[in-house]
Amino acid sequence: MKVKKQSTRIFVVEDDPLYQRLVKYVMGINPDHEVVVFNTGQALLQRIQEKPDIVSLDYSLPDSEGEALLLKIKQQSPDTHVIVLSGQLDVATAVRLLKLGASDYITKDEETKERLLHTLNSIKTEIQESVATANAKPVPMGKPAFGTDILGNSKPMAEVFELMEKATSTNITVSVVGETGTGKELVAKSIHQNSTRYNGPFVAVNMSAIPKELLESELFGYEKGAFTGAIARKKGQFEQADGGTLFLDEIGEMDMNMQAKLLRVLQEREIMRVGGDAPIPFDARLITATNRSLADEVQRGNFREDLYYRLLGLNISMPPLRERSNDIILLGQFFLDSFAQANGLGDMQLSKEAKAKMLDYAYPGNVRELKAQMELAAVMASNGAVEASDIRFNSVRKEAAFLSETLTLEEYKNRIINHYLERYNNDVLLVAKKLDIGKSTIYRMLADNGKQQRSVYS
Helix, strand or coil: CCCCCCCEEEEEECCCHHHHHHHHHHHCCCCCEEEEEECCHHHHHCCHHHCCCEEEEECECCCCEHHHHHHHHHHHCCCCEEEEEECCCCHHHHHHHHHCCCCEEEECCCCHHHHHHHHHHHHHHHHHHHHHHHHCCCCCCCCCCCCCCCCCCCHHHHHHHHHHHHHHCCCCCEEEECCCCCCHHHHHHHHHHCCCCCCCCEEEEEHHHCCHHHHHHHHHEECCCCCCCCCCCEECHHHHCCCCEEEEECHHHCCHHHHHHHHHHHHHCEECCECCCCCEECCCEEEEEECCCHHHHHHHCCCCHHHHHHHHEEEEECCCHHHCHHHHHHHHHHHHHHHHHHCCCCCCEECHHHHHHHHCECCCCHHHHHHHHHHHHHHHCECCEECHHHCCCCCCEHHHHHCCCCCCHHHHHHHHHHHHHHHCCCCHHHHHHHHCCCHHHHHHHHHHHHHHHHHHHC
16 A cells, blocks of 8 residues: 655745746645645634644735734744745845744845755755654764855756755765855855765865975975975875865866875875875875866866866855845845944945945955945944945946956857847746747857867867
């Protein structure tokens, strides 16, 4: 006899007919979901004693204030996960609702469906893990979850989080690629802290900051008397990371001689101290980062192909901030709040004009630049209100950043098409309509890109 699967009970509270149909459709894709729809908050509260697994809650209902309704749901059914949908992006409201127990705050826009699906899957995973807790080993206290140090609700960051989750389940080597300031080291730390090695050390090494003649002794250590000034034995970074994670930042800065030595170390899983005569095994998970394409460096003869494949492992590409427009205000408010709290400045808010200015900037320095700008704005602001004049970006706008590279017209066209394909989930027909071009143009570009990619590995 087959055992019937435990269904997931979902209540949808939405008075807008369009979004009611959308949310009901998304929540009901899985046949194991039992979806019940309500038009008002009061109708929901009359049945909240049934303790649904998930509630999708419209923040602006005609008969109920969203925050008050959330509190009533959590009071009467504490284990129910609540997803709040709102027609407006209000960072202060979002942060407040999340603190009150909401699982997510989703704005009603073109990405609503994808965000709902992602959040729904995350909640279901959390529910399943909760059910399995009794049969699992207890999780030691102090182990943080994703999102502690990395914020983002955009689609590109959702993809990054999914890859990070996959990276924590094994010891596979991870390579993080992204422009300077995108948060590559934060990704490495978060993977370490959520892996089975989180009790071990996290050792970070910036390869570009160490003179090449000192790099070998810094990584592998040295014995007493190995060279002038070596008055005592010193463990290298590989040994210091034993049992934990070794993060090698700017890995592309190594010269070819050091690349050969690193390749041998990774193949043999043992190091030799400078001046030593006995190999020393090590057990460290390796995560590397670079702001350049190592595949291109291989083609140019600047990076060993065998080492490239050894380091590639699970590749995580960090999106630049200009491609994460949905995250700019969220991150900006977070940095503003953090700086204000640390410096006793009280509550601070971004004005409408300040937000508009933030969204119209290209961020060549990415998240790191945004953080610095928000800290400066907090100092310049008066009476807790950050105005546009308090934010002192340089003159690089989004449009200028797009045109900052020297590309052919064909390359720019391909970049635009690829951007829209990512934005609209590879829906060729929709992208063709948005750009007013023939779908054959898109298919031809994809075919040409496939040929170019294959030639790299041929």
